[in-house]
Amino acid sequence: MSEARADVSRRRRISPIWIVPIVALLLGIWMLIYTLQSQGPEITIVFSTADGIEAGKTKIKLRSVEIGLVESAGLGDDLESVVVTARLDKEATPLLREDTQFWVVRPRIGAAGVSGLDTVLSGAYLQLAPGTGPEGRRDYVGLENPPVTPAGTPGLRITLTSDHGDSLGTGDPILYKGHRIGRVESGEFDLKTQTMTYAAFIEAPFDDLITTSTRFWNASGISFELSANGVEADLASLETLLVGGVAAGQPKGVGAGPPVEDGAVFALYDSYAMVNERPHRYGIEYVVRFSQSVRGLKPGAPVEYRGIPAGQVERVMVSDLLGQGATGQGAPVPVLIRLEPGRLALPDTEAGVEQLRNAVEAGVANGMRASLATGSLITGSLLVALDNHGDPTVVEIGEFAGRPELPTVATGLEGLEIKLASLLDKLNALPLEGTVKEAQQTLAGLDKLLNSRGMQELPTSLDATLRELETTLASFSGDSQLQEQLLPTIAELDRTLASFRRVLDTLDRQPNALVFNRELEADPLPPVGAR
Amino acid sequence: MREVAIAAALFLPLLACSSSTPPVTRYLLRGDLVPGSGRVDAPARVVLARLVVAPYLSGAEGIVIETAPGQVQAANQHQWAEPIEAGIRSFLSAEIGAALGYPLSASYLDRPAWDQRVDVSIDRLHGTMDGTAVLEARYRITSGGDSGEGVEFRFASSTALPREGYSGVVEAEASLLRELGRAIAGSLARDAGRT
Numbered sequence: 090m091s092e093a094r095a096d097v098s099r100r101r102r103i104s105p106i107w108i109v110p111i112v113a114l115l116l117g118i119w120m121l122i123y124t125l126q127s128q129g130p131e132i133t134i135v136f137s138t139a140d141g142i143e144a145g146k147t148k149i150k151l152r153s154v155e156i157g158l159v160e161s162a163g164l165g166d167d168l169e170s171v172v173v174t175a176r177l178d179k180e181a182t183p184l185l186r187e188d189t190q191f192w193v194v195r196p197r198i199g200a201a202g203v204s205g206l207d208t209v210l211s212g213a214y215l216q217l218a219p220g221t222g223p224e225g226r227r228d229y230v231g232l233e234n235p236p237v238t239p240a241g242t243p244g245l246r247i248t249l250t251s252d253h254g255d256s257l258g259t260g261d262p263i264l265y266k267g268h269r270i271g272r273v274e275s276g277e278f279d280l281k282t283q284t285m286t287y288a289a290f291i292e293a294p295f296d297d298l299i300t301t302s303t304r305f306w307n308a309s310g311i312s313f314e315l316s317a318n319g320v321e322a323d324l325a326s327l328e329t330l331l332v333g334g335v336a337a338g339q340p341k342g343v344g345a346g347p348p349v350e351d352g353a354v355f356a357l358y359d360s361y362a363m364v365n366e367r368p369h370r371y372g373i374e375y376v377v378r379f380s381q382s383v384r385g386l387k388p389g390a391p392v393e394y395r396g397i398p399a400g401q402v403e404r405v406m407v408s409d410l411l412g413q414g415a416t417g418q419g420a421p422v423p424v425l426i427r428l429e430p431g432r433l434a435l436p437d438t439e440a441g442v443e444q445l446r447n448a449v450e451a452g453v454a455n456g457m458r459a460s461l462a463t464g465s466l467i468t469g470s471l472l473v474a475l476d477n478h479g480d481p482t483v484v485e486i487g488e489f490a491g492r493p494e495l496p497t498v499a500t501g502l503e504g505l506e507i508k509l510a511s512l513l514d515k516l517n518a519l520p521l522e523g524t525v526k527e528a529q530q531t532l533a534g535l536d537k538l539l540n541s542r543g544m545q546e547l548p549t550s551l552d553a554t555l556r557e558l559e560t561t562l563a564s565f566s567g568d569s570q571l572q573e574q575l576l577p578t579i580a581e582l583d584r585t586l587a588s589f590r591r592v593l594d595t596l597d598r599q600p601n602a603l604v605f606n607r608e609l610e611a612d613p614l615p616p617v618g619a620r
Numbered sequence: 621m622r623e624v625a626i627a628a629a630l631f632l633p634l635l636a637c638s639s640s641t642p643p644v645t646r647y648l649l650r651g652d653l654v655p656g657s658g659r660v661d662a663p664a665r666v667v668l669a670r671l672v673v674a675p676y677l678s679g680a681e682g683i684v685i686e687t688a689p690g691q692v693q694a695a696n697q698h699q700w701a702e703p704i705e706a707g708i709r710s711f712l713s714a715e716i717g718a719a720l721g722y723p724l725s726a727s728y729l730d731r732p733a734w735d736q737r738v739d740v741s742i743d744r745l746h747g748t749m750d751g752t753a754v755l756e757a758r759y760r761i762t763s764g765g766d767s768g769e770g771v772e773f774r775f776a777s778s779t780a781l782p783r784e785g786y787s788g789v790v791e792a793e794a795s796l797l798r799e800l801g802r803a804i805a806g807s808l809a810r811d812a813g814r815t
Contacts, residue, residue, distance in 0.1 A: 584703055587679060609642060612695040613685055615789050618751030618780025 129157065129177040134191050134215070136231040139171040141195045141213030149175055149191075149215040156181040156217065173231070175215065187222030191215050192232035204235070234259065237274045238290045244271065245296035247349070249287040249305055249335065251357040257307070262334045263289055264308060270295035273335065287357065289335070299337065299353075301346035301370065301438055302431075306358035308336035336361070340368030346437055369431030371442045372400060375449070376489040377459040377473060377497050378421035386461065386471040392426045393462075394475040400428035402473060409490040421497075423489055426459075426473055449495070452477065453486055458498035474500075645698050647683065647790045649707035649797070650714065664812055667725040668713045670739040673705050677745055683786050684746040686754075692746060698786035708742060708797065715801025720808060736808055737762045739770070740800075745793055747781060753792035754778040759804055761811050773807055775800050 139162045141147070149157035157177035165172045177185070195213040196205045208214065215231075218239050237260050238244070263271040271291035279286050291299055335357065339345065358364045366389065383405055392400040406423040428449065430441030449457070455477060462474040478498050487494040538544055595602050677684060680694035687693050700707060713726035716738070725734075744756040755777050762770035777796050781788035 580703070580706075588681075591681075609696045612682075612697050612786070613687055613693060613749060614785060615685055615747045615749060615781055616751045617782070617784045617788060618753075618792070 127179060129179040130182050130185060130227060131160070131174060131176050132157075132185065132227045132229060134173045134175065134229045134231045135165060136171045136173060136193065137169075137233060139173065141193055141208075142171070142173055142215070143212070146212065147214055149177060149217055150194075151181070151184065151217045151219065156184070157215075159215065173215075181217075183224060184217060184219040185226055186220035186224050187226050188220030189222075189226065189229065190218040190220065190232055190236055191229055192218075192235050194235070197235075237272055238292075242290070243293035245291040245293075245299055245349070245353075246274075246351050247289050247291065247299065248352065248354045249273075249289055249357040250282075250354060251285045251287070251307075252283075253285065257287060257335065257357075263291065263305070263337055264334055265295065265298055265337045268295075270298065270337070285357075287335075297348065300348055301436075302339055302343050303337055303346075303349075303355070304340055304358060304364040304368070304370075305335050305337050305355050306361050306364050308334045338364075341365050343368050343431070343437075367401075369429040369437050371431065371437050371439060372427040372429040373442055373446055373449070374403065374425055374427050374492055375486075376406065376423050376425055376492045376494040378423045378489065378494065379461055379497055379499075380419075380421040381461060381499060383422050383424060383461070383471065385464075385469040386424065386473070390464065390470065390472050392428060392473040392475065394433070398432050399475065400426055400432060403427050406490065423494075424473065425492070450486060453484060453496060459495045460498050460500040462500065642697050644696070645786065646701040647698065647786065648701045649704075649790065649794055650711045663722060664735045665725070665733065666716075666720070666736045666738065666808060667734040668709060668716065668740065669734075669737045671705055671709045671712070672739075672741040673708065674743050674745075677704050677742065683789055685789070686746050686748045688749075695786060708740075708745075711794065711797050712740065712801050712804070715798050716805045716808070719802045719805030734765075735763065736811060737770075738804055738808065740804070745796070747786075747789035747792065751781045752778050753781060753789055753796060755793065755796035755800060757800055759800075759807070761804075761807050763811055771807075771811065773803070775803050 136142070142159055142162050144159055144161045147159040147162075148155045149159070157175050159173055159175045161174045163172055164170070192215070193213050194205050194216045195208050205213075216235070218236060257273050257276055259273060259275055261273040262269045263273065271289055274288045274290050276285060276287040278284075338361070356370070386402060386405065388402055388404050390402040391398050392402060403425040406425050410420065410423055428445060429437070430445040431437035433445065435441040435444050452475075456479050457475060458478045460474050460476070460478075461471050464470040464472040475495075484496045487496070599605075676692060681699045682694035682696055683698045683700065684692050684694050709726055713724045717724040738759055738761055740757060740759045742755075742757050744754055747753045755775070757775045758772060759775065760770040760772045762768050777799055779792050779795050781792050783791070
């Protein structure tokens with residue numbers, strides 16, 4: 090009898106209790122994916138300070154619509170900045186572009202006005218200004234101040250430079266004939282060039298007004314001008330009086346030039362009067378050195394080419410002269426002049442400058458020289474005159490103190506003095522002594538000739554010759570005997586020739602007429618007339 | 621026979637030369653002029669300066685006859701005794717002087733300084749086969765020296781031949797030239813009175 094054996098096997102089964110955590114896990118994964126898909130992008134913005142920014146509270150707004158929230162704010166790695174992490178709504182993702190800007194909106198009181206008062210109660214928030222560049226950027230540097238011009242605004246960005254800090258500030262208006270066409274966006278002092286540089290924006294369509302010949306001047310405050318007509322006050326606008334501003338326009342007598350590109354640089358003049366003192370923008374500086382007194386030659390004195398204004402005197406380069414170590418040697422005085430193509434009907438551009446430079450080089454090669462000329466006999470003011478003096482000496486444009494130097498020629502009294510000295514030198518070089526001796530000998534010989542017997546009798550002989558000539562000529566006059574005899578002779582000769590011609594005619598008709606009698610026809614007999 | 625032929629050949633030209641030619645009659649235009657009398661000291665210096673004769677007259681010695689309209693022929697046997705220019709000049713100066721009453725210089729050379737000057741151009745002067753003689757002329761009278769402006773006149777006339785033949789032609793032409801001289805004298809007198 091067999092013994093029954095039970096085969097016991099353990100059957101492994103998953104307990105149904107695991108369904109719960111699995112479902113929970115799947116649910117969690119789904120929620121994670123959903124959350125990830127539904128939330129917006131995370132961005133980081135770096136500010137210099139987190140003043141007014143609170144994690145979980147500070148909102149990000151666009152046109153007063155909430156589009157995100159600051160999640161955290163902490164110090165940066167350099168401990169000198171604050172890195173703010175924020176989360177935007179998913180719908181706001183397209184707003185994150187390359188030139189998108191962020192700044193903190195908080196109460197501000199400045200020259201441009203009061204803003205952000207509403208945040209006194211609601212708290213500061215981050216303002217987003219969408220850009221127009223490509224999408225995808227997630228790290229930004231926040232602006233400390235609101236941008237004057239929103240990104241993407243159509244217009245023209247230019248740079249204004251000034252030698253000194255003008256009373257201009259961010260947001261100051263730029264006026265064209267009193268109308269606001271743009272604003273100053275920022276200003277900073279350039280240590281390297283020691284100049285103030287202002288970034289300015291001209292709104293469209295007024296950017297068409299800005300050309301190469303446009304000039305900008307400080308229109309802040311009131312300008313007074315005292316003249317024979319009295320006191321004239323000029324005020325651009327009340328706004329510029331209070332907060333400052335820049336005026337734009339054309340110099341007197343100068344038309345609009347070609348349009349400028351974005352980023353063009355313009356000088357900022359102190360006043361419109363200064364604009365008109367130097368109405369042209371481009372020019373070339375040359376050095377001219379004079380060996381005569383430059384008294385009366387002042388900065389601003391005209392530089393003329395054959396009477397045509399071509400530029401002006403910048404300054405007498407005394408310091409450069411001393412720098413050359415030429416003291417005590419009677420060295421000529423260097424004068425810095427500026428030639429402007431715009432004054433000579435050339436384009437007031439870099440191309441015009443190049444044209445003018447080439448013209449000056451060609452002129453110098455052909456004898457053009459600079460000289461001092463008297464501008465006014467009463468005041469003794471001088472000017473620099475450029476003209477072709479026909480100097481055959483080939484001279485190239487030199488260099489002095491790092492600037493091109495034009496050759497000069499002495500004119501006026503000094504020029505006369507030099508020419509006189511040259512003339513005297515030539516006279517000294519002439520063999521005058523020998524010439525005078527030869528002349529004396531010649532005069533002695535002439536005197537001997539004149540006192541000779543033949544020369545003494547010459548008038549009598551000449552008189553007799555003239556009388557004979559007169560008699561001879563009289564024989565040819567119309568009523569002379571020769572004429573009376575000659576004319577009948579000529580008439581007789583004429584008749585003889587006529588007879589000879591008739592003989593020839595006869596021989597032509599009758600060749601044997603020399604031997605035989607001519608066969609003469611009987612003459613016709615004219616009848617008696619009827620009475 | 622041979623000798624006879626040679627002699628005939630030598631003598632034949634001589635016989636030809638020995639033949640006679642018709643006689644030539646020469647006429648003097650001023651043949652019938654009577655020497656005038658009158659003042660010798662002229663009140664005005666008048667000169668017949670330039671006399672131009674048409675080439676068909678000056679180139680022929682014979683008296684010209686118009687045989688048909690536009691056709692002229694100079695006679696061979698009837699010729700002028702002196703050049704036609706000289707004859708007309710002498711004839712006209714005599715006739716003008718006679719009409720004026722004082723002598724007229726027949727040559728510019730005789731009187732280079734003048735008060736009145738006459739220039740004459742004879743355009744036509746000939747007889748015709750229908751028994752007439754014609755004269756067409758122009759003359760200019762100038763006063764006031766070389767710088768004066770002249771006045772030009774025209775003269776045209778014809779007359780019947782008084783007799784047959786060339787003597788009639790010469791007589792008729794002299795008659796026409798006399799008329800011309802009187803006309804010139806009248807013009808000179810009027811010009812002198814005007815100036």
